[in-house]
Amino acid sequence: MMKENSKISEGSRGGPRFSAENIIPAGAKKLPFSTNSYEFYFYKKGKKAVIYIRILDYHPGILKVPLNKLEEMIKYLKGE
Numbered sequence: 001m002m003k004e005n006s007k008i009s010e011g012s013r014g015g016p017r018f019s020a021e022n023i024i025p026a027g028a029k030k031l032p033f034s035t036n037s038y039e040f041y042f043y044k045k046g047k048k049a050v051i052y053i054r055i056l057d058y059h060p061g062i063l064k065v066p067l068n069k070l071e072e073m074i075k076y077l078k079g080e
Helices: 067-078
Strands: 038-045 048-055
């Protein structure tokens, strides 16, 4: 059984009249990997690290992440 704090989760959804719940902790660092529709945040507390992806666009879509960009992000997060 997977621990609750290691599951992928999301905050409450927004709507036309109200914003989505902001579950990004105040101490999270905005990463330099962003697009017009997505922002990425990194939060580390002790040994636990979490990536938050904020959707800036109202309309749903698909985020394409090439493997080399994912590797670049992982190296960045590891401090390499």
